[in-house]
Amino acid sequence: MFRYVLAIVAGLAIVPFQTAIAGATTLMAQVDLSRQEMVVTHRGQVKYRWKxxxxxxxxxxxxxxxxxxxxxxxxxxxxxxxxxxPYAIFFRGGYAVHGTNEISRLGRPASHGCVRLDPKNAATLFSLVEREGFNNTRIIITQ
Incomplete structure (x- = not known):
């Protein structure tokens, strides 16, 4: 799943660091439309469950x-x-996972097709996507 790569840091030292092999998913955001819930899995561990x-x-x-x-x-x-x-993660055309100021509506359908999250949760997911990269992130939406 991972390989070790030698990297030159500041032109002085050679240090090993871990990098994901191409195509390895390290971050998954699974959206269940019937439950109006997102489960975020990072490196095989469930980290968050959000409305x-x-x-x-x-x-x-x-x-x-x-x-x-x-x-x-x-x-x-x-x-x-x-x-x-805020913290929009576009995954298909104009569709995105993003924060909303309509927090009281979380847990039930309310959008024009996007996946809305509490802004704090959207910021957390946004940061994880930035860190893990697009190729290592999957957004899975099921009925």
Whole structure:
């Protein structure tokens, strides 16, 4: 699962460090639409269980397995009146996992298709994605 690589640090020393082999998933965010819950697994250990809000009515959250495509820490929706989308992790077109200021609606469908989290939880996930990298992160959304 991991390999050791020798790296030259500041041109002076050679030190080993661990790097994930290409394609190894070290971070998984699994969203269960029926339970309105996200389970975050990091390096094989369940680290967090958070309430989410996903697509309501005809606004469906896409199911499937995705890698993050891009990040935006202070994103605002161009489509929905500049609605704040802090710590946005875009995974398919305009769909993202992001923080919301409508915390009281977490635990039930309320979005236009995105996966909403408490902003503190979104910040935690955002930081993990930055650290682990897009290729080592999977966002899995199931019914």
């Amino acid at each position: 989410v809000s996903t697509g309501r009515g005809s606004y469906r959250t896409p199911t499937g397995s995705y890698s993050p495509k891009w990040l935006s820490k202070y994103h605002k929706s161009r489509k929905y009146n500049n609605a704040p989308m």
